[in-house]
Amino acid sequence: MHVFILVAGVFTGAHVWEETAGRLVAAGGEAHAVPLTGVDAARPAAAHVGLETHIEDVIAAIDAVDAASGREIVLVGHDYGIHPVLGAADRRAERVARIVYLDCGMPQNGVPALAAVPDQSLRAQLAERAGAGEREGVLAPPALGEWERWGSTAGIGAAALERLTALAAPQPLGTLLQPLRLSGAVAAVPVTGVLCTRNGAGIDSVQRLVDFGDPALAALTRPQVSFFELPTGHWPMLSCPDDLAEVLLRAASGAGHRLRAAGDDAPVPAHLRPFPWDVPELPRDRRDHVDLYVPDGEGPRPAVVFVHGGPVPAAARPGPREWPTLVGYARLAAAEGIVGATVEHRLHDIADYERAAEDVAAGVEIVRADPRVDADRIALWFFSGGGLLTTDWLARPPGWLRCLAAAYPVLAPLPVWGMAGSRFHPARAVARAGDLPVVLLRAGRETPEIAGTVEAFVAAAGESAARLELIDVPNGHHGFETLDAPEETRPAMQRAMRSVVSHLIG
The missing domain is CATH 3.40.50.1820 (Alpha/Beta hydrolase fold, catalytic domain)
Known part of the structure; x- marks a missing residue:
């Protein structure tokens, strides 16, 4: 038995997980989409909202799972959502069986989510605002034709894209500017990366990076790290919820592709x-x-x-x-x-x-x-x-x-x-x-x-x-x-x- 705790990316609330969560439940699992404070309509903000606020939201979802039930918790972070997922897992490492990185980067201790904003010009503008001392306020969500600035919309139907736009919410700046703080405990938690190939990255490209011999990527070759691919854009919960649910179930069981380590015993890259x-x-x-x-x-x-x-x-x-x-x-x-x-x-x-x-x-x-x-x-x-x-x-x-x-x-x-x-x-x-x-x-x-x-x-x-x-x-x-x-x-x-x-x- 697995409990999937699902955390969405920028501008998006728990609603994006509806179809995927339903399929996980139909398969015998349990699924909870976390409403993030100040972003999701179900959890309005009463004060300043930063990354720590969203970490506490995820911790609350973990703590709500009965520890005596024997059900294993799988945390799934999409896009920005991986930042509060890692922050929460670092403080509840003993409760988390696996972390799933869903088409996102690998946040590091001390680095804010701003570093993962894909649009380079927007990232520079936000950094300038932060440098000027602007820590409050929000980032407006994309208009209907602007979502590609945040990732490929391949596979999302017109109606689903219109709904995504209609339900999108402003992102509190503090969630992007506050650095992620990790003690290191999260490093012991098994992880799975799900790469959406229509967004530009696949297992082969990650393997090539490992083959270059960069020591910083050696952790990706550990036995507790696995990978899956989905041939879709950046929002698989909207473009292929069935396939995403299947991948999450397989990830929870420890399945997935393992990367080959660079070194003397590896084939020539x-x-x-x-x-x-x-x-x-x-x-x-x-x-x-x-x-x-x-x-x-x-x-x-x-x-x-x-x-x-x-x-x-x-x-x-x-x-x-x-x-x-x-x-x-x-x-x-x-x-x-x-x-x-x-x-x-x-x-x-x-x-x-x-x-x-x-x-x-x-x-x-x-x-x-x-x-x-x-x-x-x-x-x-x-x-x-x-x-x-x-x-x-x-x-x-x-x-x-x-x-x-x-x-x-x-x-x-x-x-x-x-x-x-x-x-x-x-x-x-x-x-x-x-x-x-x-x-x-x-x-x-x-x-x-x-x-x-x-x-x-x-x-x-x-x-x-x-x-x-x-x-x-x-x-x-x-x-x-x-x-x-x-x-x-x-x-x-x-x-x-x-x-x-x-x-x-x-």
């Missing part, structure tokens, strides 16, 4: 697997955050600069410019008589795109300044999450940029990234690319979320008559160079390389 064919073993020439691979012979020569994706944890070792894929591409370019260069940038978090763009621009200038390089014949080649960094080059292509290439790129911010107000939207920029040749390597088995950004880019390029060359890898996955059979990927990679070279020397 995808980003460290060998490049799919032999290339000349040219030495690297390191200049600041750039490595150059220069072919023998007279110069100066054209150059292609390879830009890795991300985010990549700052503690990842080896760094991206030493990964076999980037080194392999750079040496492959050198085999074609072109200088290959890899640039490492500081895209360690979604909020780092501005800084990463500056790093790439500085790295390109290092390459152009090298006397072995023809500064007027440069190509840029982007990968994965680095695709957003194509924006500036598409919008204002300099005369020396002869070609821009991208392999399995992300070409629009994913909903969970909260970048709707940022400038990093390649699909909006491609109309200004003019005569710049763009070579796009498209993975046929790309994740639906990223594939959607690619299709939007292709459509925008078609409408603007941009010089787009599409090269498909029909059975290729994201990161196909090291994931898929060479006979499936090499022809497309070779065609793309030769196309880029032709634009550099033509």
Whole structure:
């Protein structure tokens, strides 16, 4: 027997759990949606409302469960709701059998929920208000067309979205600004993460982060941590309540996917697997955050600069410019008589795109300044999450940029990234690319979320008559160079390389 205590995210009351709670009860469980003070109409605020207020609301729900009944408590926190869930579980750790993180981040001690607000521009505005001493007041709920700023609405019907908007309540600022305080007791409680893939994150992407070797993520590989995926947007209790209830029941029983720990006994992670064919073993020439691979012979020569994706944890070792894929591409370019260069940038978090763009621009200038390089014949080649960094080059292509290439790129911010107000939207920029040749390597088995950004880019390029060359890898996955059979990927990679070279020397 399990008792599910359900805590909703920003602007939403206990009503969002009605269908999911009903299915949990029908399956033999017990379910209680916690009305949060100052947000839920059932619990109006009589005084200041902060995160501590909501922690006390959840503690009261835990204490209402008869400890002698033998029923195990499962706390479920969605979005902001994970903050009061963790605060309450830390003080009642002996009463809680499991915590479910429902499409949310991993709050840390001393950090306010403000840090998890997905919209970066709104987060900055709220931080400014807090810095000015504004601790009271509320944050207005989204209008009908504004919910995407808080997460993907994929799967929510029109009527359900209208009801969500009609019942939405202002969020007390104190709940977002007050830091979460944890003693550490909550660390002993088993946890399950439920990832909503249409919101941009899945188990594979979390595994890749673990594979980078960041010690901060090692806790995700403990036996008491499990994961599930739901192919829906950020509000599964509205878009697929049956599936969510089933996942919660399975999570309560301890089921779920376990992540593989990084280390000597683990299989070689995808980003460290060998490049799919032999290339000349040219030495690297390191200049600041750039490595150059220069072919023998007279110069100066054209150059292609390879830009890795991300985010990549700052503690990842080896760094991206030493990964076999980037080194392999750079040496492959050198085999074609072109200088290959890899640039490492500081895209360690979604909020780092501005800084990463500056790093790439500085790295390109290092390459152009090298006397072995023809500064007027440069190509840029982007990968994965680095695709957003194509924006500036598409919008204002300099005369020396002869070609821009991208392999399995992300070409629009994913909903969970909260970048709707940022400038990093390649699909909006491609109309200004003019005569710049763009070579796009498209993975046929790309994740639906990223594939959607690619299709939007292709459509925008078609409408603007941009010089787009599409090269498909029909059975290729994201990161196909090291994931898929060479006979499936090499022809497309070779065609793309030769196309880029032709634009550099033509």
